[in-house]
Amino acid sequence: MHHALANPDVLTNICAQLAISLPPGALGSDDLPNLVRFGEGAVARRTLARAALACRAFAEPASAALWSVLHNGLLPLFYPLPGFKVVVEGTEVEESPMDELFGGGGVARRVHHEFSGHVSAADWERFAHCARRVRCLLWHGRRPPNVHEPPYLPVLQAAAPLLPGLWGLAFDECAGDPARLAVLRALGTPSLSVVVVRMRHGGVSAFSRYLPRDLEALAETSGRVRRLDLVSSYEPTRHLCSLARFGELRTLNVGLVSHGLYQEVIRDSAGLAYLEELRIATPDSAADDDGGVPVNAFQNSRRPKGRRPARFATLKTLSVAGTHSEVCELLSSIESPSLSHVSISITEEDVELVSSMLGMMCNTTYTASVQQFILTIDTKLILDTVPDGVQPRPVAFSAMFSPLLSLPALEAVELTIFNRVLSLSDADVAHIGDAWHARLRRLVLHSHVRDPDPDSGSFARALRVPAGLACPSLSALASLASRCRALGELRVDGVADVSGEELGALEARADAAAAPGRPETGRARQDSGDVDGGQTRFAHFVLASPGDHCMRLSLPPGEDAVSRVARALRRLFPSLVGPGEGGRGSGRRPNRYQWTEAQRRTDAFRLMEKFNEVL
Secondary structure (H helix, E strand, C coil): CCHHHHCHHHHHHHHHHHCCCCCCCCCCCCHHHHHCCCCCCHHHHHHHHHHHCCCHHHHHHHHHHHHCEECCCCHHHHCCCCCEEEEEEEEECCCCCHHHHHCCCCEEEEEEEEECCCCCHHHHHHHHHHHCCCCEEEECCCCCCCCCCCCHHHHHHHCCCCCCCCCEEEEECCCCCHHHHHHHHHHCCCCCCEEEEECCCCCCCCCCCCHHHHHHHHHHHCCCCCEEEEECCCCCECCCCCHHHCCCCCEEEEEEECHHHHHHHHHHHHCCCCCCEEEEECCCCCCCCCCCCCHHHHHHCCCCCCCCCCCCCCCCEEEEEECHHHHHHHHHHCCCCCCCEEEEEEECCCHHHHHHHHHHHHCCHHHHHCCEEEEEEECCCCEEEECCEEEECEEEHHHHCHHHHHCCCCCEEEEEEECCEEECCHHHHHHHHHHHCCCCCEEEEEEECCCCCCCCCHHHHHECCCCCCCCCCHHHHHHHHHHCCCCCEEECCCCCCCCHHHHHHHHHHHHHHCCCCCCCCCHHHHHHCCCCCCCCCCCEEECCCCCHHHCCCCCCCCCCHHHHHHHHHHHHCCCCECCECCCCCCCCCCEHHHCCCCHHHCHHHHHHHHCCCCC
16 A cells, blocks of 8 residues: 555545545535435445445545435445345336436336344444444435334434434425434434425425424424525425524525515524524515415514614625515614625515615615625516507616615625616716725626517517617726726626717727836726726626617627727727636636527627637
């Protein structure tokens, strides 16, 4: 054996590369929810199992990596016991054409398991040897064989605490099964830090009914849970225990909850002393099917008098989706000086209410620390009839989003509105530069009109751009990118037509920025916006979002107009790249296939794609 393999740290790192996830003790808080979606690597596990049997030096690091994550429940713990057998039966079947693609052998395999006999002291030691190395468990309660049934259940109950080093647990809701609940209690341990619960669809009336009992069982033995995720798919959670039982929570992701439960979750989570991240959403409808608490009920409630602890005092990340009143209630209750990431998704027909909500939010003390702000607004589609078709109603940036310009620490802003067309003027762009030039790294301003009948194509043919819709000029957006020295990405719906005079001015700016011996720009000139060149971070410029109403840019006549504009922008911003083919490693670079074939023939798209060619 090579002398390097005598170092236990080297062996640990080698085995960690074959593990399903990160090595024990290094699992990040975001890893366990993602593991729910993936299967285990059978080849890597067989390699680790053979390495553990190779020699004493390999035994411990290979065993630790092999047993760190159990993807298929508790059944593998029974493999070392002599009384456990895996019986595989195969019968020849007719081969299908798919066998050549996926390696089918033409054999139908049936697998079942048998377990019997007495568990001796030596057998218990083998069982414990594996169990104490488990750090993450994905327990699928409905996958056969059911370990919560005899003859497996007595063994699991006798081994409590079943997995003493368990760090993360993902399990299906027990649905009131006392045997499964007993196994869940046996899994509880003081080391448990991350819990993911997946709801079982047993009908609307029974959905999440037994969830409080499951969480109470864990809270009895696991008082240091740092993260709790509830995965409820499309059905809202209607039942939940008091979150005060999990006083050490740092991250709470309750997913989709009923309108009645929403208020209880907000009330309980507001008092969690260490909560740093909250994610919650409610259905689009304004009332629950089960007759829950009305949405506006909290508006008539009185706050308790006297001193009280600060609510959401340590919150750093907030993601909320709901009605206007629900979002406003949550925003008004936050008293955290360290809130940095805010994501809001709201369904509201009255866009003026959204503007008032933003004004209320920006007048609170916590917004001074917000660095990332994402807002998605879904409105009702209202079309105005014009002689040659229909047009959606515009909404002015200054009328809806101007309160956000008072937030001084913003670095990333993403504003999306559905079923309206965003009107953005050069004056709006200048105000954005005045407010955010110091830190802005990413700016996305997007509107999208949904097609009510995408199959027929009649709506797309009849859709017209609203008369008088303001679009920013290419020069104004270039000035914004020059002024915001940290800006790396800018996406807008579309830009105004480029005239011959504007093209000449852009080329003159590019020549001046590239002139040799140009003096360094001072802080005063940067603040005033009179700065060109030296902006090497600006890489992604989407000047026409995918959408027929966004592709209306026209350039001066001449075959080389696209190249001239692209060359001027590339000289001002040498890091610019156009849409690519997508795929791994493309990062934020837009995929050219997001645009239709017809849209890719427009001047707007040809200009963006030209960034990849000119120097």
